[in-house]
Amino acid sequence: MSRPRLPQTPAWWFDGSTPPLWARAIAPLYAGAVALRRLAYRRGLLRPRQAGVPVVVVGNLIAGGSGKTPLVLAVVERLRAAGWTPGVASRGYGREDAATPRWVEAGMDAALCGDEPLLISHASGAKVRVDRDRAAAAIALAAAGCDIVVCDDGLQHYRLARDIEIEVQDARRRYGNGLLLPAGPLREPLERAADCALRVLNLGVAADDAAAACAGEWPMRLGIGELRPLVGGRGLPLAAFAGQRVHAVAGIGEPERFFSMLRDAGIGVVPHAFPDHHVYTPADFEFGSQLPVLMTEKDAVKCMAFVQPGWHAVPVAAQLPEAFWQALLGRLPQPLP
Template sequence: MSPRRLPHTPAWWFDGSPPPVWARLLAVVYAAVVALRRLGYRRGWWRRWHPGVPVIVVGNLVAGGSGKTPLVLALVEHLRAAGWTPGVASRGYGRQHARTPRWVTPDMSPAQCGDEPLLIAQATGVLVRVDRDRVAAARALAEAGCDIVVCDDGLQHYRLARDVEIEVQDVRRRYGNGRLLPAGPLREPLERAADCDLRVLNLGALAGAELAAGAGEWPMRLAPGELRPLGGGRRLPLSALAGQRVHAVAGIAEPERFFAMLRAVGIAVVPHAFPDHHVYAPEDFTFGSPLPVLMTEKDAVKCAAFARPDWYAVPVRAQLPEAFWQALRARLPTRAP
């Protein structure tokens, strides 16, 4: 599996070519800033804040997506089944009025809260708070009755004290060239991964990819669910479109992950890749051939308002070994009855 370049990212991050001199020079400055910031929090120069309930932070070292949202959904489901009342804190990337904290409700538009928080709210029904200040978001969730907070992204948001850190990494891209921004895709040095309590390797739907997981990495597979019509109505098994051609739409960090999942079940994919967090308009779907349209759930929340009857969302479910959940529970305090 060779590394794949993210759309709209420098080629040298993933293709093995040397970064330009300016990028390497800026990376030295960036490294100094990151090191100073980490030292400041370790030495107590800057204060960390804890909301008074357990905090699980899900994040990544590589710029761009890596499959955090499916893991957040799985965490919420597992915690709720174990008797917790989880809430989700998120920055709400790409939303309007980004400085205004907001509770996310399932009937909101993505422009108000961001596509990923809206997806989480619709899929789980738990409280979701978007706020640039993760500490304030966690506090609001705790005050609203949540007894555990899952922070979607925020590994580098050190001001929020956390009980468990989970790093998510994409199996195709890994750490790219291993360099810091902008010479490479890393937000923090590689050794930062060793500080995380749990490290999850997102395998997508790749067959046999479990072998790619190294020591200390938990494999996560994304299993597709039933097709959900964007306009409402009866769900269909994904196999209903096996052998057919479809337009596949993905505005995620790695669109090929979605396309490969569909091909794996025998669907003939006409791929349409868009930038991560793309804001869709009806004209984006002028494809020239009247085929069914399949898209990720993250894209579907932004297209429901103008969807046609043969447009479907393809939900995915994160599957992890039972040993992962045991390791997570071992790091959480005993829940009060």
């Protein structure tokens, strides 16, 4: 089911202001469509497709970013360490010719597969399949030799049968005003979260401890890795840029989180925020001053055709308690030898 699309995150979703009348008028219609679709699957009028292998869905209830991609990468890594051969299914949001399923390959243009699938493929080395029908993507991955599928996003894609659902929530934004699209950021009602086996709270980089996590939530911190120069050379710690001014580029769900991370490291940030899934061109980097450029890995994979010296990707890795991984693995069968 398609959902209303807005060009950027509306301010009223998260700032406490009253949504406009048109958004409040449409929200009940959207809520009715969501409820009818969910009821159709519960009553058996629509049936999910089985992939033939276990399926782990990583998703969120709100529109926009919440930290799914770092968690997907961490899940793939931990499953591989436990003896599984994971593959990743994704819609490939924002890609050209979205009706065409594709295998994500090294060096592929992000316009063909989507920025997040390209990053996941590059960072994990796992097989990644993009298809707007995630069930078909999961079946293709199983046929290609993957014995477990991690679905990047897809809590609302009921066509794909799943064994485990993991909800990811941003600690700062939570559920916003708690209203359904387009009056608020919710794709489904809040009670949908109770259906998820595991609920992860993304505390970001600056989190001191797990105090922000409530009962039933697993805290996730983001650790910063070595900065990767996009035109060769050795990696650098983020501290190497402390005391310097840099152009900071972020086309993600919440760019301010990236900028704050750099400021907390003592870096002078000249911020350049772009819409999530933005398609970059060289003109976007005509900043008028020759400063180092720091960007997220998700942005970097879309700029490789025109990168310049002094541009760096800032990698982050999800860090969760060991008990979370035991809880995840404990819900899965043992991988076949």
